[in-house]
Amino acid sequence: MRVGIIGGGQLARMMALAGYPLGLDFDLLEPTADACGAAVVRHLAGDYDDADKLAELARDSDVVTYEFENVPVAGLTSISGQVPIFPPIDALSTAQDRLKEKRLFSALEIPTPVFIPVDSRSELEAAVKHCGLPAVVKTRRFGYDGKGQYVIRTEADIAEAWQGLEGQALIVEQFVAFQRELSIIAVRSTNGEEAFYPLSENTHREGILRVSVPRPQHPMTKLATDYARRLVEDLDYVGVLALELFEKDGELVANEFAPRVHNSGHWTIEGAQTSQFENHLRAILGLPLGSTELNDHAAMVNFIGDAPELPTLLEIPGVHAHIYGKAPRPGRKVGHATIRMPTEKGRNSSLTSLCELAGETPP
Amino acid sequence: MRVGIIGGGQLARMMALAGYPLGLDFDLLEPTADACGAAVVRHLAGDYDDADKLAELARDSDVVTYEFENVPVAGLTSISGQVPIFPPIDALSTAQDRLKEKRLFSALEIPTPVFIPVDSRSELEAAVKHCGLPAVVKTRRFGYDGKGQYVIRTEADIAEAWQGLEGQALIVEQFVAFQRELSIIAVRSTNGEEAFYPLSENTHREGILRVSVPRPQHPMTKLATDYARRLVEDLDYVGVLALELFEKDGELVANEFAPRVHNSGHWTIEGAQTSQFENHLRAILGLPLGSTELNDHAAMVNFIGDAPELPTLLEIPGVHAHIYGKAPRPGRKVGHATIRMPTEKGRNSSLTSLCELAGETPP
Numbered sequence: 001m002r003v004g005i006i007g008g009g010q011l012a013r014m015m016a017l018a019g020y021p022l023g024l025d026f027d028l029l030e031p032t033a034d035a036c037g038a039a040v041v042r043h044l045a046g047d048y049d050d051a052d053k054l055a056e057l058a059r060d061s062d063v064v065t066y067e068f069e070n071v072p073v074a075g076l077t078s079i080s081g082q083v084p085i086f087p088p089i090d091a092l093s094t095a096q097d098r099l100k101e102k103r104l105f106s107a108l109e110i111p112t113p114v115f116i117p118v119d120s121r122s123e124l125e126a127a128v129k130h131c132g133l134p135a136v137v138k139t140r141r142f143g144y145d146g147k148g149q150y151v152i153r154t155e156a157d158i159a160e161a162w163q164g165l166e167g168q169a170l171i172v173e174q175f176v177a178f179q180r181e182l183s184i185i186a187v188r189s190t191n192g193e194e195a196f197y198p199l200s201e202n203t204h205r206e207g208i209l210r211v212s213v214p215r216p217q218h219p220m221t222k223l224a225t226d227y228a229r230r231l232v233e234d235l236d237y238v239g240v241l242a243l244e245l246f247e248k249d250g251e252l253v254a255n256e257f258a259p260r261v262h263n264s265g266h267w268t269i270e271g272a273q274t275s276q277f278e279n280h281l282r283a284i285l286g287l288p289l290g291s292t293e294l295n296d297h298a299a300m301v302n303f304i305g306d307a308p309e310l311p312t313l314l315e316i317p318g319v320h321a322h323i324y325g326k327a328p329r330p331g332r333k334v335g336h337a338t339i340r341m342p343t344e345k346g347r348n349s350s351l352t353s354l355c356e357l358a359g360e361t362p363p
Numbered sequence: 364m365r366v367g368i369i370g371g372g373q374l375a376r377m378m379a380l381a382g383y384p385l386g387l388d389f390d391l392l393e394p395t396a397d398a399c400g401a402a403v404v405r406h407l408a409g410d411y412d413d414a415d416k417l418a419e420l421a422r423d424s425d426v427v428t429y430e431f432e433n434v435p436v437a438g439l440t441s442i443s444g445q446v447p448i449f450p451p452i453d454a455l456s457t458a459q460d461r462l463k464e465k466r467l468f469s470a471l472e473i474p475t476p477v478f479i480p481v482d483s484r485s486e487l488e489a490a491v492k493h494c495g496l497p498a499v500v501k502t503r504r505f506g507y508d509g510k511g512q513y514v515i516r517t518e519a520d521i522a523e524a525w526q527g528l529e530g531q532a533l534i535v536e537q538f539v540a541f542q543r544e545l546s547i548i549a550v551r552s553t554n555g556e557e558a559f560y561p562l563s564e565n566t567h568r569e570g571i572l573r574v575s576v577p578r579p580q581h582p583m584t585k586l587a588t589d590y591a592r593r594l595v596e597d598l599d600y601v602g603v604l605a606l607e608l609f610e611k612d613g614e615l616v617a618n619e620f621a622p623r624v625h626n627s628g629h630w631t632i633e634g635a636q637t638s639q640f641e642n643h644l645r646a647i648l649g650l651p652l653g654s655t656e657l658n659d660h661a662a663m664v665n666f667i668g669d670a671p672e673l674p675t676l677l678e679i680p681g682v683h684a685h686i687y688g689k690a691p692r693p694g695r696k697v698g699h700a701t702i703r704m705p706t707e708k709g710r711n712s713s714l715t716s717l718c719e720l721a722g723e724t725p726p
Binding site for chain 2: 013017020021022023025039040273282286287288290291293295296307310311314315317318320321322323324325335340342
């Protein structure tokens, strides 16, 4: 079977590496010639909305999927009669719009921060007043890794935010002074089979995920799983979905969901019985899902900007390297490493070493 | 770093899939256009002894390795000044000649069956008489998967064996009525670091490996490790080496060694902390070796001729599929599956299901 992937970054790369052992073949639709996915997958060079290339991808594939949420919906719609596309386009289009996304959370009784759509400076001022300070103003569309958003801590910040974002549809949200950032990876198959990974505790810095640690004993696992289940069932979802949550004062508040494999699930490659990448493929192909149980004790650290040298990195006990083959650049995700150790103590010790090497703080 | 691999079968394929996460790139020298390794690796089409292609491979690679032991030594020698080649050519040339191999075992005081080189029918008859019945007559060179050998059970079998093998340099060996076939995978790095996996218990049928089960509690682990250590140190070996042993009456008798990653080590992909493929790459690149400890309870079953359908296969708890993308053909290794389960009981139960599906008998 042949899977067409739109997008050619590290998520496509890891998806293909998880799929080759299943005997699957892949094509990537990706404009960038040196995209890191293209180093290991047959590459169809073209823009994500190139109608001819999309038609070619649809013709050659048994199923089409995507690795990032800013894929143009119009392009996908143009081939939706020709080939199954998963995750469903409706889920993608909801995730692309923070307002639609938050409204869906509300409709499903999944708590969110207070949110207000704004289209003018006066609406922005009113919304900030209503939400209280601090507040966050974000573009409704095309934000990622902290881009396209401002935290408004005093009324004086409003001017700068407006200057940076003016002209785009915006949303103002209450700032959540969370104790912890969590995510849950859900997977649902074409035949409705569902599975949920243990919660990840995530640490961000400068808007970019740095460290994820699975927390299988987290007391709110059942609640988070319930929220994720509501989402995937309402969306008639197929594939992997990541739901990002804030933990605050014993409650969970939904931040956003990603209709794709997710950085906070990278630890599943070694740390779960079946990786999120393999389960995404199994789900979209209607194959039985693999176990989402833990495999020993795991943790993941991202390499941002550049990656440590392999000889140093591989000295850390239980480390598994994932170097994406991308040129170093400030703020760029160029790789990650997973720790997997038989004991929690061993995991924590290696995680400390790995964080030190990567310039991060262990959670 | 770029690794050149001579040979483009499933071992090359799995080596590349293990190396991509380390950020490595690969080239395959392989004459067959549809070789299963070429589906996932940059393919340099050419014979294994094509001088121009070998020179090109040497020029483009930081290190050259190979995935099968019938690589022509002369070709490797021709590029040996230009690029490091691991495992060392001497080890390869020893493994290619059953007589040299057995003599090395003897020199290292590793027990072997009684063996006698023969070059004529009268020598064959004398050797069979000396070894006693049953005996095995094999070509000294280019045998694999039971090819190029005959078991002589009565004197009448000599004629057929001679007819089948006449004209080739031969070796007669005592037939070992073993209780069990075992193997040990050793790995040694350019800087002399060594590691050894737990013993595998292997079941062959029609000369082809069918089932491997790691036996970490096997009482002869220390002895087997000692034999493997003598070999890799004497050969100044670099890379993964597999030593095949017969267990008989509480003793270990060496059958042969393979200077490469080995089918009886495929369970290490999921069942060990670091796979044989990754450790082979780490070894030849001088990187720190990864842990060879077990990861839960594992077992491996080969798919010979054709592979089960994925929907059926993936229903088995703890199963991990490895489908090589080769066309079905009687006697051909087209894939394997590993079972990994948290308990030995669970492993055994899934192994029984998997063997049933593959038409094999659980050990």
